[in-house]
Amino acid sequence: MSDKVFIKSADDLELVKDAFLKRLHNYKYRVLVCSGGGCVSANCHAVKNALLQAIKDNGIEDQVLVSETGCIGTCNLGPVMAVMPEEVFYTKLTPADIPAIVKSHLVDGNICQENTYYDIALQKRVSRLKDIEFFKNQVKIALRNCGSIDYSSIEEYIANDGYMAAAKALGEMTRQQVIEEVTNSGLRGRGGAGFPTGIKWKAGYEADGDEKYIVCNADEGDPGAFMDRSIIEGDPHSIIEGLMIGAYAIGAKKGFAYIRAEYPLAIERFNAALAQAREMGILGENIFSSGFNFDIEVRIGAGAFVCGEETALMASVEGGRGEPRQKPPFPFQKGLLGKPTIINNVETLANIPPIIFKGSQWYAGFGTEKSKGTKVFALAGDINNTGLVEVPIGMPLRDIVYGIGGGIPGGREYKAAQIGGPSGGCIPKEHLDTPVDYDSLTKLGAIMGSGGLIIMDEDKCMVDVAKYFMDFVQNESCGKCIPCRLGTKRMKQILEKITDGKGTPEDIDELEAIARDVTATALCGLGQTASNPILSTLRSFRNEYEEHVTDKKCATGKCKELVSYRVLAEICKKCGLCAKNCPATAITGSKEEPYEIDESKCIKCGICLEKCPFEAISTN
Amino acid sequence: MNIELDASKCCCAQEKDEQKYKRFDSVISGYKDKEGNLIQILHYAQGIFGCISPELQEYIAEKTGIPVSKVHGVVTFYAHFSTEPKGEHIIKVCMGTACFVLGAKDIVDALSDKLGIGVGETTKDGKYTLEVTRCIGACGLAPVMTIDDVVYQQVDKKKVEQILNNEEVKEHE
Ligand SMILES: Cc1cc2nc3c(=O)[nH]c(=O)nc-3n(C[C@H](O)[C@H](O)[C@H](O)COP(=O)(O)O)c2cc1C
Numbered sequence: 001m002s003d004k005v006f007i008k009s010a011d012d013l014e015l016v017k018d019a020f021l022k023r024l025h026n027y028k029y030r031v032l033v034c035s036g037g038g039c040v041s042a043n044c045h046a047v048k049n050a051l052l053q054a055i056k057d058n059g060i061e062d063q064v065l066v067s068e069t070g071c072i073g074t075c076n077l078g079p080v081m082a083v084m085p086e087e088v089f090y091t092k093l094t095p096a097d098i099p100a101i102v103k104s105h106l107v108d109g110n111i112c113q114e115n116t117y118y119d120i121a122l123q124k125r126v127s128r129l130k131d132i133e134f135f136k137n138q139v140k141i142a143l144r145n146c147g148s149i150d151y152s153s154i155e156e157y158i159a160n161d162g163y164m165a166a167a168k169a170l171g172e173m174t175r176q177q178v179i180e181e182v183t184n185s186g187l188r189g190r191g192g193a194g195f196p197t198g199i200k201w202k203a204g205y206e207a208d209g210d211e212k213y214i215v216c217n218a219d220e221g222d223p224g225a226f227m228d229r230s231i232i233e234g235d236p237h238s239i240i241e242g243l244m245i246g247a248y249a250i251g252a253k254k255g256f257a258y259i260r261a262e263y264p265l266a267i268e269r270f271n272a273a274l275a276q277a278r279e280m281g282i283l284g285e286n287i288f289s290s291g292f293n294f295d296i297e298v299r300i301g302a303g304a305f306v307c308g309e310e311t312a313l314m315a316s317v318e319g320g321r322g323e324p325r326q327k328p329p330f331p332f333q334k335g336l337l338g339k340p341t342i343i344n345n346v347e348t349l350a351n352i353p354p355i356i357f358k359g360s361q362w363y364a365g366f367g368t369e370k371s372k373g374t375k376v377f378a379l380a381g382d383i384n385n386t387g388l389v390e391v392p393i394g395m396p397l398r399d400i401v402y403g404i405g406g407g408i409p410g411g412r413e414y415k416a417a418q419i420g421g422p423s424g425g426c427i428p429k430e431h432l433d434t435p436v437d438y439d440s441l442t443k444l445g446a447i448m449g450s451g452g453l454i455i456m457d458e459d460k461c462m463v464d465v466a467k468y469f470m471d472f473v474q475n476e477s478c479g480k481c482i483p484c485r486l487g488t489k490r491m492k493q494i495l496e497k498i499t500d501g502k503g504t505p506e507d508i509d510e511l512e513a514i515a516r517d518v519t520a521t522a523l524c525g526l527g528q529t530a531s532n533p534i535l536s537t538l539r540s541f542r543n544e545y546e547e548h549v550t551d552k553k554c555a556t557g558k559c560k561e562l563v564s565y566r567v568l569a570e571i572c573k574k575c576g577l578c579a580k581n582c583p584a585t586a587i588t589g590s591k592e593e594p595y596e597i598d599e600s601k602c603i604k605c606g607i608c609l610e611k612c613p614f615e616a617i618s619t620n
Numbered sequence: 621m622n623i624e625l626d627a628s629k630c631c632c633a634q635e636k637d638e639q640k641y642k643r644f645d646s647v648i649s650g651y652k653d654k655e656g657n658l659i660q661i662l663h664y665a666q667g668i669f670g671c672i673s674p675e676l677q678e679y680i681a682e683k684t685g686i687p688v689s690k691v692h693g694v695v696t697f698y699a700h701f702s703t704e705p706k707g708e709h710i711i712k713v714c715m716g717t718a719c720f721v722l723g724a725k726d727i728v729d730a731l732s733d734k735l736g737i738g739v740g741e742t743t744k745d746g747k748y749t750l751e752v753t754r755c756i757g758a759c760g761l762a763p764v765m766t767i768d769d770v771v772y773q774q775v776d777k778k779k780v781e782q783i784l785n786n787e788e789v790k791e792h793e
């Protein structure tokens with residue numbers, strides 16, 4: 001039998017909280033080993049096992065509590081761990097590092113400096129979390145528990161005021177009051193469209209029907225983003241609580257969580273959390289003795305980007321092909337199984353409990369006039385500190401890139417940030433000081449999107465990037481409507497033509513015209529936003545497109561067909577390695593004759609460039 | 621009932637067809653709402669049998685009472701389901717934005733070259749299937765590739781060679 005208590009009221013939650021804190025108090029140290037996606041890939045489990053072993057070897061099991069926690073955020077430094085209460089942050093660990101750290105820090109009380117966090121920009125070690133630039137300017141609301149609690153412990157979630165918001169909503173607030181609180185907080189949907197959550201809930205509340213549904217959209221379609229996954233994996237209970245509060249507000253008894261099949265770990269941890277909540281009576285019947293019944297079912301996606309779109313998502317939850325349909329009727333009118341349905345994104349839901357618990361005024365204190373609160377970003381690409389960050393909305397992009405992100409590696413120049421994934425756009429250097437909020441980004445032809453933030457340095461070709469996204473959406477277009485099915489295909493063909501060096505200036509005009517037509521006529525959000533990467537790169541980097549078609553040049557060398565290789569006679573030492581390795585025998589020369597590349601034979605494989613020990617091969 | 625991905629792990633090699641069908645039957649009968657759970661049922665099918673062949677689609681249709689046209693429509697709509705068997709090991713290259721920006725295309729080319737197959741294809745000896753996938757959430761370690769469950773980080777052309785060589789060695793152990 002399990003030792004879980006059955007929760008009937010907010011007071012019961014307090015008891016669980018006290019008991020947990022008391023237990024934690026018995027330990028001298030708490031070690032939090034990051035088990036986020038990045039660290040799991042870097043084999044954090046081996047580090048954890050080494051840790052447990054070393055603790056045992058030193059006989060300090062009763063002094064140190066080791067727990068796995070969700071993504072701490074510094075994904076390129078994994079495996080990482082934090083030693084509490086001192087907040088000492090160890091990075092790039094290997095199992096071999098562990099015995100020394102345990103002995104020195106956990107036994108003797110001396111921090112192992114050489115394994116602590118190294119700040120690339122400052123070029124020095126900074127050992128404590130609170131002093132690290134990467135963390136200092138973040139405000140963690142949706143990620144409040146990610147990286148600071150044991151994701152698998154419902155008790156620890158409760159000890160951090162978890163489920164208190166649900167108890168408060170169900171016990172003390174009317175449904176209208178809950179909706180009002182969410183409306184006043186100014187929270188806007190974090191799934192991409194930015195629709196005010198309170199207004200959506202109100203529509204759900206007012207919709208007629210004795211059966212309604214609430215759905216968590218965890219399809220996380222943006223191909224370079226992992227915020228939602230990290231929240232579910234690192235703090236699954238926050239999503240259960242968010243769904244529960246939403247269900248109460250709109251009058252639903254059943255919720256669904258639609259999670260992508262590519263996230264088995266998220267599915268596993270969410271299911272485990274559901275089981276715990278049921279066991280403690282937090283899901284089920286008569287929750288908190290309020291008479292309210294609610295439970296959640298997990299549905300797993302099967303690899304279709306369009307299923308992130310809400311009408312397609314519902315079709316998929318119902319077990320069919322995930323094809324979108326015309327709106328209206330909107331899901332709140334006619335959703336799952338024809339019943340009123342409210343769909344919210346993972347991050348949106350994670351924000352709900354603190355809003356209810358601490359109040360809308362508190363939440364609205366973060367952010368800008370029109371965009372309240374915080375936003376989580378998956379920061380990646382050409383940036384020193386990649387990882388998961390949460391910042392107040394409205395923070396200038398420069399502060400994210402150069403402050404939190406620590407700048408561009410290798411001292412190279414920033415070229416653009418791609419924000420919003422396949423529906424988003426690029427922000428060029430001139431706009432680095434733009435505040436990152438819904439309206440400012442829209443003005444620049446980008447979108448806030450779900451939170452993918454990819455930084456690109458000067459070596460990236462923007463036409464190539466546009467082609468990448470077009471390739472993605474063309475692949476993912478469900479084919480139901482003609483503008484999207486044919487338009488994306490044609491746009492991709494034109495982009496291929498341009499990057500292959502066969503483009504003409506008219507192609508650019510045609511590309512732009514099709515892009516606008518598809519935006520105006522496609523059935524669902526996928527097609528309507530599919531052109532954004534093209535339109536936004538055309539807007540900021542039109543010269544690059546022109547260079548490709550008129551000069552037949554790709555300044556960055558990314559478009560292979562446009563690169564021409566040349567031997568720099570002044571540098572060439574006539575070693576002959578290039579000629580020896582050239583698979584097309586396009587290079588001739590000898591000890592006496594200077595080496596030369598025959599352009600007509602060259603297949604642009606780049607092997608000569610790779611093999612030359614003297615950097616005597618130049619491109620373009 | 622929620623799907624337990626583990627329970628659907630492919631054991632093709634060790635299991636006889638009969639056992640597979642038996643295992644699969646018990647899955648199907650576990651779902652009361654068969655239509656709404658078609659995708660979950662298909663996840664099991666793919667897991668147990670390795671792919672969802674036309675015969676299996678007919679079998680599912682018969683067992684669930686869902687028209688075979690619908691079963692087929694759903695199977696072919698989703699990238700996760702495959703109608704043809706895959707190789708023993710699945711190599712996936714992340715083509716998420718972060719990995720793309722940091723050179724995932726070169727990895728695909730290198731693998732393609734080495735294995736002599738294109739994306740979506742399986743080597744003649746049935747050993748490897750090469751696929752591309754979307755962000756696997758390891759963007760901080762980009763570019764990444766996976767072989768079955770193992771993630772390889774910051775991969776480049778050279779590393780591809782090493783990784784494949786190591787695989788060969790493992791095979792012969
Ligand atoms: C093509 C397409 C893909 C989408 N993918 C996602 C997704 O992966 N996750 C998500 O939460 N919303 C996605 N959305 C937005 C949803 O349709 C919907 O607006 C959102 O889930 C609503 O939740 P929110 O109001 O909390 O943001 C997508 C929309 C489109 C058009």
Ligand code: FES
Pocket residue numbers: 223224225714715716717718719720754755756757758759760762763764
């Ligand atoms: S883009 Fe490859 S892991 Fe995220």
